[in-house]
Amino acid sequence: MSTPQPSTATHQPVRAATAAFIGTAVEFYDYYTYATAAALVLGEVFFPSSNHFLSTMASFATFFVGFIARPLSGAVFGHLGDRIGRKKMLLVTMFLMGIATTGIGLLPGYATIGIWAPILLVLLRVLQGIAVGGEWGGAVLMASEHAPKAKRVFFASFPQMGSPVGLILSLLSFRLVSSLDHESFITWGWRLPFLASFVLLLVGVAIRMGVKESPEFERMKKNNEVLKNPVGEVLRTAWRPIVLAAMATTIGSAGFFFTNTFMISYVTTYLGMSKALILDCLFVVTILQLLSQPVSALLAQRYGDTRFLTWAAFISMLTPYPMFLLVSTQNPVAMVAGITLAVVTLSAVYAVIAGFMTPAFPTRVRYSGISIAYQVCTMIAGGTTPLIGTMLAERYKGEWLPLALFFTVLSAISLIGIIGLGRYRDGKQPEESAALATN
Template identity: 70%
Template sequence: MCGFIRFSQSSRAALAAFIGTTAEFYDFYTYATASALVLGDVFFPSNNHFVSTLASFATFAVGFIARPLSGAMFGHWGDKLGRKKMLLLTMFLMGVVTTGIGLLPPYSSIGIWAPVFLIVLRVLQGIAVGGEWGGAILMSSEHAPEGRKMFFASLPQMGSPAGLLLSLLAFRLVTSLDQSSFLSWGWRLPFLAGFAPLIVGMAIRFGVNESPEFVRMKAKKKIAKTPIHEVLKSHWHQILFAAAATTIGSAGFFFTNTFIISYATTYLLMPKSLILNCLFVVTVVQLVSQPISALLAERIGEARFLTGAAILSMFTPYPMFILINTGHPVAIVLGISFAVVVLSAIYAVVAGFMTYAFPPHLRYSGISIAYQLCVTIAGGTTPLIGTIIAQHYQGKWLPLAFFFSFLSSISLVGIMGLARLKSGKSHIALQLVSTADATLNARLEARKAKPARG
């Protein structure tokens, strides 16, 4: 009976993490897609489309600025008060903010206040996502059965492609409207629709127990007094390498799912519906491939799997751009899918890989700071940098491919560094065990050698 209950809570925690991250990433990708398609025209009108798009992507990047602070804040309280409370709070905040963006008046109505309010809401959105990721990973992995923690840690990562699918579907529907209707009210519908998954996600998360590892720590009074200070002081190496390891898994998505929309419609003159349809198919492929990648990594070893995937990812942008530039839908899907399957393999596995590089009482803080640091530096700026490169080298895709390869190489360095730190800890632990065994054996031998009394 206990085993059944434990399995039931494991499944429920994984489902709650998946539904919750799907709802939050739907909100996040809705903003990302809108920033590529429409927000520049609505909130930053200009005679120069490049300037409007750049301003729109700048607000997209602004949302990332709050994320390291948010990750540290929610990580701190998640390690002190529990994972579940933080997840409920971040989900509620995300839903309210996204609805607010959908109701925000345009520049033509309230002038400069429109972009000001947009930036404020975008920062709040970044704060919500900054606290969500780490808690979702921990609730799923710390509820997981023994031997399956790595796979269960990958399940919340599926919320990213699932949220993107819903977002792309929503925009596919509204972009079928005429341009005037789309600019005036159509683009708001995907934001307003984000309130529905919020309700579902909140209901499921209320039914999940607190993480058993946190409950045990609390019972044994092993809760850290100042988690942020402790993790920054004693585990800063892990934070830096973990942040680097997640680079392509984070920035790569914004490259292939946000920047590519702008690139295809602006420089290749593709219809919006064509690139959105192609990305929809690519995201279905990603959603299917991620759990397969996690299962494969469990079989061959996470470090080996991640290293191979990072090396392969460095070579994927070249065939991707060659196929995208053909303009043929099948070729576009194949090209982007190749890059996305590889980078999503890293994204799926690296969560669990970095989670267990930190001790339980500092885990929420450690992984949140690392991930949000990476997302802020690499993820938020990727569409912006890509737009600048594309504008400067118009008609040339090779500089964009080099940029993608560079992001992959950063992940490779981080994965190798984190693997070395983890193996070093294992080596030290084995040495301590060997020393203890040797000492115990020596004592036993000494007892046997003593002559019996009397």
């Protein structure tokens, strides 16, 4: 009679990690679809201007608007996730993202409804930000809290792999519609990737419905350890790991928007390359990124996550220089090699950072802590990166060194945060062991 129980216990961690991976892939498909469209088409449709630079900046500004909502959303969903459960929040965030992305695909442009077009676009973009703001922390916790303790770094990397898969799907969809003539692409072609989100929404919700609640949350609930105000508690008692975790994840967040969003605009506007060429290059790069991330997680699990992340962030400081040299050749093979060098290195940070930061927070405030840290970072660093990159490219036309230095600074911030958070965790572990022994 008890035979099914071990089987269920054995398969639930894999099922939870798989659901976190697929659900996050759907959410990031939606998010990257907007990012790609912002680089390619939204400026022309919603912010028409004779000055291409101003249209692009306006488009990237709406991209940034979505990031403004993310820290508040992370706090709200973190609070609810620490009080009523991780699973419920993930279903809500997925539904919100699907509705927002589908709505953008149906939204008339400036030529049809005038100023209401950009206003409604901004509102839907804010809704996207709210959804993804609550998504990341819950997905990471569902994967890691179901996992065996010795394998949490690896299992926590599954939601991170959803990011490149979402990007691959987004790039594929835009690669298909970008083959249309310009008028068709501007009129209706760009909308198709957004409308496809509704189908992915149904798939993601169905998969997540089949996963049980986090066992650590259930244990906390059973022991009456659920806090009334987890956000207030984490801000009061754990502000230091929040700051350090936000710094640590900088290149893992901002770096992708540098290589996968800003780079599209940079090479098409300032180097005169075709949309199809850069999308094809990024497609190959993202496949290599996807293959590299589980390897990074396994290496970190074997040799220590702090040591691995320290080296990854340091190497990432060096990679933008060969990347820009190779991109400047405009040779597809060289471009893929250069961008891959930067992306694989920064994605090594991204793959491991979730499992690295999670143990720094107690279970009762963990959803709130990691969500606030990650979303504050994405707002400050991720959302502004395409804007800063575009301003540097415009200011220093024909020069890539300022852009490379910007990338190096982002990596250096991560390196400082990783070292600091690693030391903080090492200092907390003896205290936790002593507390467990006392209890």
